[in-house]
Amino acid sequence: MNTAASLLAAEGGANPLLPHVYELVVGIFAFFVVFLVVGKILTPRIQKTLAERTDAIEGGIKRAEDAQAEAQVLLKQYRDQLAEARHEASRLREEAREQGAQIKAELREEAQAEARRIVEAAHAQIEADRQQAFAQLRTEIGRLSTDLATRIVGESLEDEARQRRTVDRFLDELESSSAQAVR
Amino acid sequence: MIALTLLADPDQFKAPTPDELFQLPPIIAGVDWFTKPVLLAILSSIIVLGFLWAAFSNPKIVPRGVQNVAEFGYMFVRDQVARPFLGKDADRFMGLLLSMFFVIWVWNMMGVVPVAQFPVASHIAFPIVLAVSVYVLKLYLGFKTQGVGGYFKNMMFPPGLPKFIYVLLAPIEFLSNMIIAPFTHAVRLFANMFAGHMLIAFFSMVGFWFLFEQLSPLGAPIGVLGVLMTIIMTGFELFIMFLQAFLFAMLAAMYIGNSLHPEH
Amino acid sequence: MSEEKRRPEDDGRDFANAAWSIPSYLLSGMVFYGGAGWLLDRWLDTSAFFPIGVVLGTVLAVYLVYRKHGR
Numbered sequence: 001m002n003t004a005a006s007l008l009a010a011e012g013g014a015n016p017l018l019p020h021v022y023e024l025v026v027g028i029f030a031f032f033v034v035f036l037v038v039g040k041i042l043t044p045r046i047q048k049t050l051a052e053r054t055d056a057i058e059g060g061i062k063r064a065e066d067a068q069a070e071a072q073v074l075l076k077q078y079r080d081q082l083a084e085a086r087h088e089a090s091r092l093r094e095e096a097r098e099q100g101a102q103i104k105a106e107l108r109e110e111a112q113a114e115a116r117r118i119v120e121a122a123h124a125q126i127e128a129d130r131q132q133a134f135a136q137l138r139t140e141i142g143r144l145s146t147d148l149a150t151r152i153v154g155e156s157l158e159d160e161a162r163q164r165r166t167v168d169r170f171l172d173e174l175e176s177s178s179a180q181a182v183r
Numbered sequence: 184m185i186a187l188t189l190l191a192d193p194d195q196f197k198a199p200t201p202d203e204l205f206q207l208p209p210i211i212a213g214v215d216w217f218t219k220p221v222l223l224a225i226l227s228s229i230i231v232l233g234f235l236w237a238a239f240s241n242p243k244i245v246p247r248g249v250q251n252v253a254e255f256g257y258m259f260v261r262d263q264v265a266r267p268f269l270g271k272d273a274d275r276f277m278g279l280l281l282s283m284f285f286v287i288w289v290w291n292m293m294g295v296v297p298v299a300q301f302p303v304a305s306h307i308a309f310p311i312v313l314a315v316s317v318y319v320l321k322l323y324l325g326f327k328t329q330g331v332g333g334y335f336k337n338m339m340f341p342p343g344l345p346k347f348i349y350v351l352l353a354p355i356e357f358l359s360n361m362i363i364a365p366f367t368h369a370v371r372l373f374a375n376m377f378a379g380h381m382l383i384a385f386f387s388m389v390g391f392w393f394l395f396e397q398l399s400p401l402g403a404p405i406g407v408l409g410v411l412m413t414i415i416m417t418g419f420e421l422f423i424m425f426l427q428a429f430l431f432a433m434l435a436a437m438y439i440g441n442s443l444h445p446e447h
Numbered sequence: 448m449s450e451e452k453r454r455p456e457d458d459g460r461d462f463a464n465a466a467w468s469i470p471s472y473l474l475s476g477m478v479f480y481g482g483a484g485w486l487l488d489r490w491l492d493t494s495a496f497f498p499i500g501v502v503l504g505t506v507l508a509v510y511l512v513y514r515k516h517g518r
């Protein structure tokens with residue numbers, strides 16, 4: 001067998017607290033290879049990733065907050081606009097009502113004026129007709145009076161009834177002729 | 184244990200001796216240095232590197248698969264080991280603490296992996312390598328941040344003690360910080376793994392001897408007990424293996440932290 | 448993230464520091480003063496100084512831990 005093993009065996013109970021030199025060397029290599037790769041390459045990578053993840057999560061929260069704030073602003077804007085629109089609508093309605101009332105009043109005024117004008121025109125016509133009728137009547141009455149007088153004189157007054165009939169007839173004639181004249 | 188082995192004659196149960204368990208012959212005759220612990224140490228480094236490389240060589244913001252698992256380990260080391268003792272310097276030393284934690288854990292786990300069945304850290308050379316690395320780093324950081332004189336002054340003469348008592352306490356401080364602490368740092372890991380391996384080997388030997396080698400009506404119950412104890416002790420050792428890896432990394436972080444921020 | 452004073456964390460660190468330095472201090476006290484006693488014993492050919500040294504070292508270590516962490 002080899003010398004080292006036989007030496008160990010010869011020593012009998014080897015002290016477990018005394019390290020073997022080759023194990024120290026192997027241990028140094030075994031650990032430092034891991035340490036170098038993990039410490040120099042892998043740990044920075046995972047730390048970077050963890051930082052990015054934190055960023056992403058915090059960024060997400062930040063973005064959500066921003067979006068919410070923006071939504072709030074928009075909502076307020078919409079509310080303002082809505083209120084403004086309502087206000088505007090009521091103002092327009094009010095205005096329309098006022099305008100309507102005004103138009104109605106104007107129309108009424110106009111209609112009343114028109115009516116007045118028509119009535120006045122009618123009055124004037126009537127007056128004119130009356131004047132005309134009056135004038136006509138005047139000439140007619142004169143003529144009729146002479147006519148009547150001749151008749152009375154020409155015809156003997158036989159009796160009172162006849163006389164009355166004559167008078168009535170005359171009056172009827174007079175009426176109808178005057179009515180015709182008016183028309 | 185010695186009394187047991189002295190009593191034993193060839194036909195009787197013989198408990199395993201430390202030499203049998205820990206003085207292992209070279210795997211290839213003639214290559215003295217290439218023993219089982221050496222092979223397992225190299226294998227452990229390959230396992231840790233492979234695992235962490237697969238997880239962190241191309242990390243994703245949304246982790247998947249092996250990255251998820253390794254991140255769990257990373258978070259554990261960062262939040263339980265690095266940050267409590269290093270605060271804002273934690274990230275600088277994560278590489279060291281992470282590799283230390285995983286390497287020790289895998290070294291220890293080799294004790295329960297079938298076929299391997301040998302905790303690498305039960306050979307003191309391996310804990311010594313790590314403890315000395317931490318020790319050197321601790322001194323370097325202490326000298327750098329406090330100056331050589333300042334480092335020893337802060338260590339041996341903490342403020343707020345009566346003057347005359349310094350003479351008595353300074354040697355204790357010096358011995359504790361410069362020798363005992365690094366010594367126990369390495370020995371704690373070594374001794375736990377050493378004792379754990381001895382216990383498991385003893386109980387499995389009991390089971391094997393009384394159930395297979397010398398099966399007898401009287402011996403069989405002892406053999407069953409041995410097998411049961413082997414299982415229980417293996418479960419317990421799994422816990423110890425993790426705990427020791429955690430403690431070793433935690434103490435490393437503590438020593439580094441104390442060098443960076445001397446006692447107030 | 449990087450304030451100088453963060454109380455819960457500081458407390459935790461102080462506690463762990465104390466917990467893990469106690470065995471180390473006790474051992475150091477015993478080793479140093481026990482060792483000094485043992486040397487004295489060898490020199491003066493006595494046997495009393497070694498146990499006295501161990502006890503003294505333990506007491507001093509406890510006192511040191513108390514003053515450093517026990518407030």
